[in-house]
Amino acid sequence: MQDHIVLKKGKYLAPVFRTYAFDRLLLGITHYPKPVMTGDWHAHEKPIISFVLYGHNVEYRKGREIDRKAGAVNFYHAYEPHRNIYHHFPAKHISLEIDQTFLNQYHYSLEQIEQAVKHHHDSSFTFIQLMKEALLDEPQSTDNIEMLFLSFLEQSLTAAEIGSFPHWMRTVRDLLHDRWDENISLQDLAASVNVHPTTISKNFRRYFQCTLGEYCRKMKIKHALSLLKSSKYSLTQVAYQCGFADQSHFTRVFKSTTGYLPKDYLKALN
Numbered sequence: 001m002q003d004h005i006v007l008k009k010g011k012y013l014a015p016v017f018r019t020y021a022f023d024r025l026l027l028g029i030t031h032y033p034k035p036v037m038t039g040d041w042h043a044h045e046k047p048i049i050s051f052v053l054y055g056h057n058v059e060y061r062k063g064r065e066i067d068r069k070a071g072a073v074n075f076y077h078a079y080e081p082h083r084n085i086y087h088h089f090p091a092k093h094i095s096l097e098i099d100q101t102f103l104n105q106y107h108y109s110l111e112q113i114e115q116a117v118k119h120h121h122d123s124s125f126t127f128i129q130l131m132k133e134a135l136l137d138e139p140q141s142t143d144n145i146e147m148l149f150l151s152f153l154e155q156s157l158t159a160a161e162i163g164s165f166p167h168w169m170r171t172v173r174d175l176l177h178d179r180w181d182e183n184i185s186l187q188d189l190a191a192s193v194n195v196h197p198t199t200i201s202k203n204f205r206r207y208f209q210c211t212l213g214e215y216c217r218k219m220k221i222k223h224a225l226s227l228l229k230s231s232k233y234s235l236t237q238v239a240y241q242c243g244f245a246d247q248s249h250f251t252r253v254f255k256s257t258t259g260y261l262p263k264d265y266l267k268a269l270n
Helices: 100-106 110-119 124-136 141-162 167-178 186-193 197-208 212-230 235-241 247-258 262-269
Strands: 005-007 016-022 025-032 042-044 048-061 064-068 073-076 083-098
Touching: 016 124, 016 141, 025 124, 025 141, 048 124, 073 110, 083 124, 110 141, 124 141, 124 212, 124 247, 124 262, 141 197, 167 186, 167 197, 167 212, 186 197, 197 212, 212 235, 212 247, 212 262, 235 247, 235 262, 247 262
Parallel strands: 005 042
Antiparallel strands: 016 025, 025 083, 048 064, 048 073, 048 083
16 A cells, blocks of 8 residues: 555645534535646545535545546545545535544444445535535534534435335436436326336435425536536526526525525635
């Protein structure tokens, strides 16, 4: 194994970073604003979850090469060596370091945390909300950070307990991803997978922890995140490209999904 640096709690290799300590959890926002040499082998003193807000890097860990693009989320055990080589700048990550006191307080194991990260269907909005709460830095932020993370764990572990999707539900998921910019109806989905609409309705929340309508809105907002980052489009253009009737509707859904108004989210990206 390569020699590696062990990073103490709240320390990162990124040239720019900020940390926010919340009793049993610590949130770090790391930023690579311009090209810089990367690739040092390192490990973290605490177990950590890392979410790619934007940018792209290739990670080397446990003899594997892992492509980490925007939306990727990964769990690292304490003292687990890895290295990241960045290919696209700027890049920004949200990291959550987990203290043993959190595991003791809520009776979670590290194996459960790892399983939760592995089985979560879409971590983007949870980590964006965590960032928003950290930046607010209000008296209630400690409790809100923990509640957001606990909800993330509960939903993910529920999905893990359910196990593999039935074939028809995987097809439903793929159709929703492929046709995210269409107002695809429940009847259309049912006809495409040859099951009764009621079967989809009764089982959708079980597998995705939200309704079909909520899932479709999340898909649209997820695409809006990348369009907003590009800075090529106005909010009205983003709204129409993502299938919203107008900017007002887009703004309401964006706020309810991410916790941010679109303009405030753009400020938080920088």
